[in-house]
Amino acid sequence: MRIDLHTHSAVSDGTDRPAELIGRAVAAGLDAVALTDHDTYDGLAEAAAAASRHGLDFLPGMEMSCVHSHAGRWGVSVHLLAYGMDTAAPDLAEELARLRRGRDDRVPRLLSRLAELGLPLTAEEVIAQAGGSPSIGRPHVADAMVARGYVADRTEAFDRYLADNGPAHVDRYACELEKGIALIHRAGGVAVIGHPWGRSSKAVLDPDELARLVREAGLDGFEVDHQDHTGAERAELRRLATTLGVLGTGSSDYHGTGKTDHDLGCNTTEPEVYRRLLAKLPR
Ligand code: AMP
Ligand code: MN
Ligand code: MN
Ligand code: MN
Numbered sequence: 001m002r003i004d005l006h007t008h009s010a011v012s013d014g015t016d017r018p019a020e021l022i023g024r025a026v027a028a029g030l031d032a033v034a035l036t037d038h039d040t041y042d043g044l045a046e047a048a049a050a051a052s053r054h055g056l057d058f059l060p061g062m063e064m065s066c067v068h069s070h071a072g073r074w075g076v077s078v079h080l081l082a083y084g085m086d087t088a089a090p091d092l093a094e095e096l097a098r099l100r101r102g103r104d105d106r107v108p109r110l111l112s113r114l115a116e117l118g119l120p121l122t123a124e125e126v127i128a129q130a131g132g133s134p135s136i137g138r139p140h141v142a143d144a145m146v147a148r149g150y151v152a153d154r155t156e157a158f159d160r161y162l163a164d165n166g167p168a169h170v171d172r173y174a175c176e177l178e179k180g181i182a183l184i185h186r187a188g189g190v191a192v193i194g195h196p197w198g199r200s201s202k203a204v205l206d207p208d209e210l211a212r213l214v215r216e217a218g219l220d221g222f223e224v225d226h227q228d229h230t231g232a233e234r235a236e237l238r239r240l241a242t243t244l245g246v247l248g249t250g251s252s253d254y255h256g257t258g259k260t261d262h263d264l265g266c267n268t269t270e271p272e273v274y275r276r277l278l279a280k281l282p283r
Helices: 017-026 044-054 090-116 123-130 138-148 156-163 177-186 197-202 207-217 231-244 271-279
Strands: 032-035 056-072 073-083 190-194 220-224 247-248
Touching: 017 032, 017 044, 032 073, 044 056, 044 220, 056 090, 056 197, 073 156, 073 197, 090 123, 090 177, 138 156, 138 207, 156 231, 177 190, 177 207, 190 247, 207 231, 207 247, 231 247, 247 271
Parallel strands: 032 056, 190 220, 220 247
Antiparallel strands: 056 073, 073 190
């Protein structure tokens, strides 16, 4: 059984429609998939319907924009995956709406910064690239930069301008990590930190802090096998998940053509871990 629990559709910053993503998952030989678009549930109904047509096991998910402070670092971005949450739970839905407003509010500030750098873009160009997504992200800004010929692809846009420490980076509202875990639990969901040691979040998620989050916030697990983790990091995270008795997942973080080297099923979650995840959900 092949299981991929972290994927994005064009409803956030992926490039496939949700139904198209499900078709590709079937073609890739996957048996179970979670759709985890950033800060929105909008793709879940379409994906669930497509999965049921194909006889694919579908788990509704979401990737929540959080921040965490630890070890002298403040407000560092951490991505929190939610699985099986009640999408009607009001507190979590309201928090997601706040996160999406924070994304909208960021656009004009980010565009001012790009204009100062000699790279003018209009909000309309970014919105056109987002194609109706309720969750406008830096990748859509990157796509608008590509369309103008400023950069060759998303990777160059991030490397030169948009990355967390890049010259065009501007902050946006994000949810405190422990609050995010509590909101997901209150909505009946399972909370798993995505790519804990990818990019910047490693500094605020050392092994002791992950253990504390399990103990004090009830964190359910974290990704082990992810393209942003080295082999040594994967081995250490796997040992840690086993020691702590939490879910150590593996996933592609598929973004369609928006991210190379993240093909569906390039990392998978062990059936035993998936079974334990499902057992945590209310019936
Ligand atoms: P945002 O949530 O709008 O702040 O943008 C973050 C998204 O941009 C992530 O979910 C990734 O899909 C993408 N991303 C972040 N860093 C990079 C990078 N260095 N290269 C390409 N894509 C990236
Ligand atoms: Mn993304
Ligand atoms: Mn992420
Ligand atoms: Mn992701």
